[in-house]
Structure formats: C-alpha cells, structure tokens
Amino acid sequence: MKLLGKTPDVLLLFFCLVGAVDALHKQWIPDTNYENKTNWDKEAVPCGNDIVQFPAQRRVSVFVETTHAVQEMRLPVDGEFILNSGAGFYVVSGKDPGCGAGVTTQFRDSESLQWFNPALWQAAATLEDLQRGNFLFSVHDEGVPCQYDDVVFKSRSSFRVDTSSSQSSIPVKSVSVLGKKFESRSEFSQYLSSRSGQLQFRGSSVVAVGNQECGDPSGCDCGNSVNHQRICNTVTCASLSCTKPLVPVGHCCRVCGAIVTIYYAAGFNLQTYRQRVHHLFLILPKYKSIQLGMSKVFKSQRLMGVIPFGTSPEIQVVAVEGEKGSQSEGLAWDIVNDARSHGYNLGITGADFQASSGSSSDQTGGSAGMVVGVVFGVFIVITLIVVIVAVLIRKGVVRMPSSLPSLGSLNRSSNVADLGGPIDHGFDNPIFDRPNMLPDIPGVYAAETNHSISMTQTGVHFVNPVYDENETDFNA
Numbered sequence: 246m247k248l249l250g251k252t253p254d255v256l257l258l259f260f261c262l263v264g265a266v267d268a269l270h271k272q273w274i275p276d277t278n279y280e281n282k283t284n285w286d287k288e289a290v291p292c293g294n295d296i297v298q299f300p301a302q303r304r305v306s307v308f309v310e311t312t313h314a315v316q317e318m319r320l321p322v323d324g325e326f327i328l329n330s331g332a333g334f335y336v337v338s339g340k341d342p343g344c345g346a347g348v349t350t351q352f353r354d355s356e357s358l359q360w361f362n363p364a365l366w367q368a369a370a371t372l373e374d375l376q377r378g379n380f381l382f383s384v385h386d387e388g389v390p391c392q393y394d395d396v397v398f399k400s401r402s403s404f405r406v407d408t409s410s411s412q413s414s415i416p417v418k419s420v421s422v423l424g425k426k427f428e429s430r431s432e433f434s435q436y437l438s439s440r441s442g443q444l445q446f447r448g449s450s451v452v453a454v455g456n457q458e459c460g461d462p463s464g465c466d467c468g469n470s471v472n473h474q475r476i477c478n479t480v481t482c483a484s485l486s487c488t489k490p491l492v493p494v495g496h497c498c499r500v501c502g503a504i505v506t507i508y509y510a511a512g513f514n515l516q517t518y519r520q521r522v523h524h525l526f527l528i529l530p531k532y533k534s535i536q537l538g539m540s541k542v543f544k545s546q547r548l549m550g551v552i553p554f555g556t557s558p559e560i561q562v563v564a565v566e567g568e569k570g571s572q573s574e575g576l577a578w579d580i581v582n583d584a585r586s587h588g589y590n591l592g593i594t595g596a597d598f599q600a601s602s603g604s605s606s607d608q609t610g611g612s613a614g615m616v617v618g619v620v621f622g623v624f625i626v627i628t629l630i631v632v633i634v635a636v637l638i639r640k641g642v643v644r645m646p647s648s649l650p651s652l653g654s655l656n657r658s659s660n661v662a663d664l665g666g667p668i669d670h671g672f673d674n675p676i677f678d679r680p681n682m683l684p685d686i687p688g689v690y691a692a693e694t695n696h697s698i699s700m701t702q703t704g705v706h707f708v709n710p711v712y713d714e715n716e717t718d719f720n721a
C-alpha cells in the first residue's frame with residue numbers, strides 16, 4: 246500500500262474529445278472508489294469512528310476523491326490508493342461527532358466482476374453521450390466491447406476486472422483508464438505491466454489495444470460470437486408473457502417485441518441510420534418504454550429453407566417491449582414503412598419484421614419464398630426429365646414418333662450443342678451417358694431404333710404422353 250497523504254498522487258485528467266467514428270464507446274460500470282457506498286458492506290462510506298478493513302488477501306486499486314477521517318485502517322497485503330489531488334486520510338482524536346457509534350466496515354470484494362458480463366457495461370455512440378447518459382441498448386454479444394470499440398473506464402475511478410476467456414487476447418480499438426486514452430498496443434501493454442495495471446486487470450486474456458476501427462460505414466461484425474457462451478453464462482433471462490418470443494442473433498434470451506431486418510446496399514451508413522430511427526421514432530412518447538438495438542449480423546442462408554450455403558450480412562433491429570408491451574409492433578411498422586419509402590436515399594434495399602405477437606410485415610413474404618422454392622424445384626425436375634428423355638432418344642432407346650419430325654430434328658441437330666457441346670455443359674447426370682460422349686453417326690441411331698427401355702427387372706412401367714403409344718416401342 247502506498248501510504249496515504251505521504252506520497253499523494255496528483256491526477257492529471259485528460260478529457261479526450263473523440264471525433265465521430267463508427268465504433269461505439271463501452272464504459273465499465275463498477276468501480277473500486279472509496280466514496281462509492283456500494284463498495285462497503287455496510288452500504289455507507291466509513292467515517293471518523295469507523296474501522297476500515299480491506300480483505301487481507303485481495304489485491305485492489307482504490308480511487309480516493311477527497312479527504313476522509315478514519316479510526317483505524319487495516320490494509321491488504323497488496324494494493325494501492327490512487328489519490329485525487331488534495332485527497333487523503335486523517336485520524337480524529339476522540340469521537341467524530343458527525344459519525345455514528347463506529348463500526349467495522351469492510352471494502353467489498355470485486356474479484357468476481359467479469360469483462361464478459363454485459364450487465365457491467367453501458368454503450369453510447371459518443372463520449373458525450375456516455376457522459377450525458379444517452380446509452381444504447383444492444384444484444385448481449387454486443388453489450389461487452391466489440392473488437393472495434395473504444396473501451397472507457399471512468400476517469401475519476403479505479404476498478405478491477407477479470408478478463409478471463411478462452412481466447413488469448415481481447416482485441417479493442419482503444420482503452421481509457423483514469424482519463425488517459427491508450428491507442429497503441431505497446432503503450433497499453435506497458436500500462437498493463439505497471440502496478441496499477443496489474444491491480445486493475447486480472448485474468449487469462451490480455452486486452453489488446455490498437456485494433457483498427459471499423460472502416461465499413463454499414464457497420465462491422467462485433468467479433469464476440471466466439472465468446473457467446475461465456476457471455477450468456479453471466480445472463481439470467483426473465484420470464485416472458487408473449488405468445489411467440491423471438492430469438493435475436495447475438496442475444497442470450499428470447500424476447501418479447503419485434504425484430505426488423507434491413508437489407509442494405511452501397512451507401513448505407515449504420516450510424517446515420519441509427520440516429521434517423523432515434524430522431525424519427527424512438528423519441529415519440531408512445532415508444533418511450535421500448536429498448537431498441539441495431540447492429541450488423543450475419544444470418545446463415547438456406548437454399549429452399551433447408552440446405553445452408555453461406556452467410557449474408559444484414560442489419561438486425563431489435564425492439565424489446567417495455568413493461569406495458571404491444572408498442573413494438575407499431576414501431577416495427579414505422580421502421581419498415583420508412584425503409585420502404587425512403588430506402589433509395591438510405592441505401593436500403595428491403596425491410597421486413599417479425600413480432601412476438603405472431604404477426605409480420607409481409608404475411609406473403611414467407612410464402613413468396615416458398616413459391617420460389619417450389620417453382621425452382623419443379624423446374625429442376627422438369628429439366629431432369631427433359632435431359633433423361635433426350636439422352637434416351639439419342640441412345641435410341643426411345644424412338645421419336647414420326648408424327649413429331651420437328652422435335653426429332655431438333656434432337657439430332659441442336660441438342661448436341663445444347664446439352665453436351667462445348668458451349669454448355671449444363672447438367673451432368675452420372676447415371677446417364679453424356680450425350681457428347683456418343684458417336685454422332687446417324688447409322689448408329691438407325692441401328693438402335695429397335696432397342697427399347699428394359700424395365701422388366703424393376704417392373705417400372707413408363708408411359709410418356711408426349712409420344713404416341715403406337716409409335717413408341719416399350720416391348721419389355
């Protein structure tokens with residue numbers, strides 16, 4: 246312990262005013278300040294008649310803002326006081342009249358506070374918003390600092406944070422400690438190895454400053470999906486009362502409310518759009534109780550709703566219902582209608598929503614997708630049949646009826662180019678010979694015209710109404 250008053254550290258406070266960048270500011274809420282009464286087990290800052298006790302085996306960095314009277318102080322084995330200018334301790338002789346009978350009060354243990362607990366962070370678009378208390382709601386994964394965020398520990402504060410995770414490092418853009426902003430990796434690792442740094446940060450992962458900022462105006466991937474389970478382990482989900490709770494990407498709990506999906510193109514700016522939604526809708530009194538979070542997420546794409554074939558970025562707008570409920574659907578409609586009518590200027594190509602009430606922006610939207618899938622499926626089946634028939638005709642297994650000479654000539658002349666030629670290799674079915682593998686000699690077909698489909702083994706009977714039964718030879 247550095248002794249009180251003997252070597253008072255004078256704090257230089259740097260007020261860093263940061264220009265508008267796409268990153269968010271995430272501020273660590275808990276502190277290890279002497280003046281914060283939540284840090285004392287008696288829920289009060291000790292006064293002149295009290296005995297102050299720090300857990301003997303704990304390491305702690307305590308920020309002291311002003312001067313305090315104490316009766317007695319029991320210090321830990323390892324720790325420090327960071328004294329604000331003019332701060333210190335003194336012992337009163339006799340009784341402190343402004344203090345009670347005198348108790349033994351213990352400084353709370355802050356060992357268990359984890360970096361990956363979203364409840365311990367608050368987010369804002371700018372530093373000024375952080376100071377004014379204009380906080381942003383977000384899904385749990387983005388409640389803790391993302392890889393391109395500016396991390397803020399309150400300027401007149403100390404803290405202790407457990408950074409343990411399965412990753413060796415936690416990349417962030419910058420970290421501000423005691424009013425000093427670290428943006429260079431080497432400078433911050435130097436701070437981490439300092440006495441204060443070692444008392445403030447504990448745990449297996451190293452906070453790595455200097456990650457580049459998000460260069461994409463449409464937003465960037467937070468990068469916390471690798472820590473999703475660790476984050477969710479700290480979260481307790483509330484019980485829900487809505488009929489169809491929703492599961493936002495990156496969130497640990499199901500929610501009552503609505504999820505708007507914004508599809509975007511070049512020219513979309515996430516920060517501008519966030520401000521637009523805020524100024525147009527969120528400030529309306531009817532939406533006061535709604536919490537709205539907006540971020541870029543990667544949704545897995547599925548062919549015909551089943552086969553996954555990659556991910557696509559989209560903007561997820563989560564509106565979580567307040568106490569009263571039922572306003573989120575109106576907000577979702579407002580956002581979708583705004584996106585549809587002004588999307589062209591905003592770089593938005595489409596928008597839809599789902600609400601926990603069960604309704605959605607476009608009831609036909611889902612079935613339209615289904616129709617496309619079914620049509621596509623039918624198209625594939627038809628193509629397959631055409632190819633099979635064409636191959637069979639070419640092999641002479643199926644004889645073309647003489648009543649359809651045009652189809653026959655098409656088959657013999659252009660089909661070679663259409664199906665097997667160098668122009669279009671279209672669709673190879675390994676079950677059948679490729680048409681271009683066949684010798685293109687008319688005599689071969691002529692010789693084979695008497696061949697037929699042999700289906701006796703399987704017992705399958707094949708009748709194609711395109712062909713005249715009299716002309717088609719199915720003698721098994």
Ligand SMILES: *[C@@H]1O[C@H](CO)[C@@H](O)[C@H](O)[C@H]1NC(C)=O
Binds near residue numbers: 276284
């Ligand atoms: C005191 O600590 C609590 C919990 O850590 C925090 O929420 C609160 O903001 C702190 N009070 C002040 C005045 O900073």
